[in-house]
Every structure is written in structure tokens, then in C-alpha cells.
Amino acid sequence: EVQLVESGGGLVQPGGSLRLSCAASGFTFSSYDMNWVRQAPGKGLEWVSYIDTSGSTIYYADSVKGRFTISRDNAKNSLYLQMNSLRSEDTAVYYCARDRASSGWLNWGQGTLVTVSS
Amino acid sequence: DIQMTQSPSSLSASVGDRVTITCRASQSITIYLNWYQQKLGKAPKLLIYAASSLQSGVPSRFSGSGFGTDFSLTISSLQPEDFATYYCQQSYSTPLTFGGGTKVEIK
Numbered sequence: 304e305v306q307l308v309e310s311g312g313g314l315v316q317p318g319g320s321l322r323l324s325c326a327a328s329g330f331t332f333s334s335y336d337m338n339w340v341r342q343a344p345g346k347g348l349e350w351v352s353y354i355d356t357s358g359s360t361i362y363y364a365d366s367v368k369g370r371f372t373i374s375r376d377n378a379k380n381s382l383y384l385q386m387n388s389l390r391s392e393d394t395a396v397y398y399c400a401r402d403r404a405s406s407g408w409l410n411w412g413q414g415t416l417v418t419v420s421s
Numbered sequence: 422d423i424q425m426t427q428s429p430s431s432l433s434a435s436v437g438d439r440v441t442i443t444c445r446a447s448q449s450i451t452i453y454l455n456w457y458q459q460k461l462g463k464a465p466k467l468l469i470y471a472a473s474s475l476q477s478g479v480p481s482r483f484s485g486s487g488f489g490t491d492f493s494l495t496i497s498s499l500q501p502e503d504f505a506t507y508y509c510q511q512s513y514s515t516p517l518t519f520g521g522g523t524k525v526e527i528k
Binding site: 347349362364398403411413 | 452453455457459464465466467469470471474476508510512515516518519520521522
């Protein structure tokens with residue numbers, strides 16, 4: 304069974320940092336591109352970042368470019384999101400999702416809540 | 422950036438109703454359009470990919486259509502478990518973008 308489990312969320316002050324992790328199991332992690340998506344409270348879905356299988360191709364939403372860094376460790380079956388210079392508008396549930404290119408994102412984690420507040 | 426415009430933003434319908442949600446892209450995305458269902462407090466669930474392909478395990482009352490800039494998701498006979506929020510998403514180019522969502526509520 305495919306599982307994606309996010310962790311690392313919590314309460315952080317504006318300007319602070321947080322590192323999210325997404326542990327993958329049940330599939331060959333190294334064969335799939337991955338994404339981070341977030342959802343602010345009561346709002347819609349916002350794509351945050353994409354990384355290909357090797358980590359050589361990476362994209363970010365403009366809203367996080369220069370502050371967030373996506374990475375992966377295929378040996379550990381894990382995806383990461385390093386979030387720096389956090390702002391109140393970064394408050395959201397963060398999901399990792401397995402990318403199947405033109406076949407949509409079938410598998411998502413349960414999400415981890417990041418709250419940026421003083 | 423490709424903007425995705427969903428309509429309506431919300432609708433009220435009864436069990437058994439036929440419901441159609443539309444999604445318009447600001448430029449052609451050919452068939453790179455996916456539909457997701459999200460229930461409160463849960464992760465999104467993939468319903469339709471590549472505009473019209475039904476994800477395995479999803480009931481056949483869900484269908485998708487469209488090409489280019491105009492797409493639709495249809496629920497042929499609304500069931501109690503279908504009351505949720507639905508999102509379209511383009512996977513044609515980055516930044517990957519979602520529609521604003523359509524909340525389907527019970528009439």
C-alpha cells in the first residue's frame with residue numbers, strides 16, 4: 304500500500320524556519336517525481352514546489368521562491384521542504400503528493416499544519 | 422502563469438441530481454487537466470486525470486470532458502458521499518495551478 308506521511312509542522316514565529324519531511328513507502332520512491340502543495344485555513348489548494356526523481360529539476364511557486372528549498376533522499380525514501388523566512392501567509396496544511404505526470408496525483412499524505420504566528 | 426477559473430464556486434443540489442462543474446484555463450492546456458475531490462479535513466482525492474480518464478476505483482457516475490481551455494466534471498446522479506469541494510488542476514506547465522474550488526452542498 305502506498306503511504307506518504309508528512310511530519311515537522313508546528314508553530315513558528317515570523318522570520319523563523321521549519322523543515323518538513325515526507326516519508327514514502329509502498330512504492331519505488333526513486334522512480335517518481337514529487338510535489339509539495341499547501342492549503343491555508345478555509346482556502347483552496349496551492350502548489351508549492353516540484354522535484355524530479357534525481358533532484359536535478361526543481362520548480363517553485365513565486366510565493367516561496369528564494370525562501371523554501373525542496374530536496375529528497377532516495378536512499379531514505381524521503382522528501383523534504385526547508386522553509387526559511389516564514390511569513391504569516393505561509394500558515395497552511397502542507398501536503399506531499401506523488402506525481403504521475405499526465406496521470407494526476409493519486410497519492411497524497413495526510414498533511415502537516417504549519418502555523419506562523421508570534 | 423496559467424489561470425484556472427472554476428464555476429460555480431458553490432452549488433446546492435439534491436441526491437440524484439446531475440451536477441456539472443466547469444473549469445476554464447487562461448490558455449490551452451490540451452488534456453493536461455485533473456479533477457480532485459476534497460472532504461473537510463482530508464487530503465484531496467484524484468477523480469479524473471488527463472481531462473477524461475476515470476481513476477481506477479472512482480465510481481462511474483463521475484466523468485470528465487474537454488480539451489484546450491474548457492473542461493467539465495459531471496456527476497450523473499449525486500450521492501450523499503459526493504458532497505465535498507472539487508478542484509481542477511492543470512499539469513501542463515509550471516507553476517502548476519488549481520482552480521478556486523467548487524463546494525457542492527446539500528439542498
